[in-house]
Amino acid sequence: MLKKINLILFGIVVLALLLRIVGITHSFPFIFHPDEPTVVRSALGIRFDPNPGHFDWPHLFIYQNYFLFMFFSKIRDILAAVGLKSVVSSLSPIIWDDYLIFYLLTRLFAALLGAFTVIPVFYAAKNLFGIKAGYFSALAMSIMPFHVWHSHYSLVDVPMAFWVASAMYFCTRILKEESLKNYLLAGVLIGFAASTKYNGGLAVLMISLAHFYRVKKIDKSLLLVVYSGLVAIVGFILGTPYSLLDFDTFIRTDSPRGALWQFTNVGSLPLGDHIFSFVRSLFSTLFEDMGYTFTAVFIGFFIYLLADKFILKKYKPANYILFFYVVALFLIYYISGFEKARSHYFLFIVPFITVILGYFSKFLYEIVVNKKLVNLILVIVFFLPMLFSLKNTITFYRKDTRVIAYEWLKNSIKDNNYLLYDSSQFEPVLNKFKNTQKEKGYQKANEIKNLNGSGYIIYNYENGESLIEGAYTEVFRIGNYLRNGPNIIIYEI
Structure with a gap:
């Protein structure tokens, strides 16, 4: 029995x-939830100071993650020491990605x-x-x-x-x-x-x-x-x-x-x-x-x-x-x-x-x-x-709509392009593009166009409707059915 x-x-x-x-790897390579970095950064910070220094959350989960991170780091060091780093990293590259791996560990x-x-x-x-x-x-x-x-x-x-x-x-x-x-x-x-x-x-x-x-x-x-x-x-x-x-x-x-x-x-x-x-x-x-x-x-x-x-x-x-x-x-x-x-x-x-x-x-x-x-x-x-x-x-x-938009933009953006956006939800994605000019709000698009500038408007549309449809050429669209993230349309300036 x-x-x-x-x-x-x-x-x-x-x-x-x-x-x-x-x-569990949703949104990678981005972290969109504003509270997740608090846990990871605080846990990693224990290496330098055992006092996290803030009590907005108590500390047990932070300490548990610190010990988890340190244990993982020791295992990773052993793998590298015995010459297995290249083999393991080829099978699972995230293990040596010092940004994402700790988010993966704490999520798990x-x-x-x-x-x-x-x-x-x-x-x-x-x-x-x-x-x-x-x-x-x-x-x-x-x-x-x-x-x-x-x-x-x-x-x-x-x-x-x-x-x-x-x-x-x-x-x-x-x-x-x-x-x-x-x-x-x-x-x-x-x-x-x-x-x-x-x-x-x-x-x-x-x-x-x-x-x-x-x-x-x-x-x-x-x-x-x-x-x-x-x-x-x-x-x-x-x-x-x-x-x-x-x-x-x-x-x-x-x-x-x-x-x-x-x-x-x-x-x-x-x-x-x-x-x-x-x-x-x-x-x-x-x-x-x-x-x-x-x-x-x-x-x-x-x-x-x-x-x-x-x-x-x-x-x-x-x-x-x-x-x-x-x-x-x-x-x-x-x-x-x-x-x-x-x-x-x-x-x-x-x-x-x-x-x-x-x-x-x-x-x-x-x-x-x-x-x-x-x-x-x-x-x-x-x-x-x-x-x-x-x-x-x-x-x-399924991939977050913002990750899909990032992958499309990565293959389309050129240096000095303008990136206009209407929602702060897009900022983690757009900050990846260093050699561009970013501005919140799409009202400046006409001015850019008149100056022979080029770029894209990343637009968050609700209920399947776009308030600026017809004014610019739509080049990409992704809906959020069974996906995290907003509905997105990308227009070309």
Whole structure:
């Protein structure tokens, strides 16, 4: 039985890996996401100063990448020392590309953590609800659309979700047994989550909630919660030691260098707007990010559970499921109170939602006699998120429109050509062309033409329409269907 369990779980992990690793070199040779360079540059900077010097993000992910980079560099040095550099570089030239290789490594690291989040999710659901719930929870985690999307970047949200999911597993053990080990491990893992991204510290709520869910009174066992909290602080400091060693910078609020700046920067909404934002997050942001059917089940099953408890009283769902709902809904409500509540802020809530989805799947098999109907329902529930995740992966696998435009321009541009553009999205590409004259805005094109100048207008068009069509000769066009980047038309001046 153990081999069967491991084989199925292994297959789900492989699926998660494929969805996240295929297309991992997207946008190369460019880095278009503004936050990825922060991770890479900070990690490489540790060679010269162990203090990254800024606390807009905590430092655990930066240090992990530093050790990853140094380990890779040692391996690369060994390959060169034994005379294999030319062979290896001919097979994989990026290995000796000191600009791109570190972005590739850190993206792969983030993608691996994203895929491996499936494992603690599986064991958390299995521990409380059984093997079947574990499998469906793991499958939901593996194909969660926005998690798949975000796992293609070297950013901190996906690694934070891994630590939160790992802590969640030990909280499921706290729900069932009193063991100091579970409290300490849950605490240190939440400390690591907070040391990856500050929002991860909010998950500390689940330790006390799990404790009182089991104990239901205040007694000497409350010390276990205290120990867990103390260990969480230790875990945070281990990952971000300069929060103590450079405390004055850490508590700054006047610039992104300080951690407290982050908390003031996101802003907060008044109560009325907060409630509206909470509803919008549930029925808009999460609906889109989780592939519609997952969110529909998350909300619909909660309504059913309330109705069954207070009105129907027909079935007796496992009480433990309410633990996941309380944590998930509290975190969604809290995050939605930010003035800037961006989609990726909700990523660390995904593990709780996937356990709910896994239990829902098992629950259907228990209460519905017609198993073919259950299978049909679950195919519908899981199909749409899987489709969106495949779409995301294919989008990353296909070249970014800006990379395609760059390749065309590289073969067309001559020295002293003018390059006019209407969007800052094109600047990383156009900066590659040194012997050209670049200017934002296409209004100067007529003046250049009258002076017998030559060049190109790189134009970002929306909804398939161009505002300057007809005035200049179109020489190249690329749409962004199943591609990252804007729709682009290139006109000749």
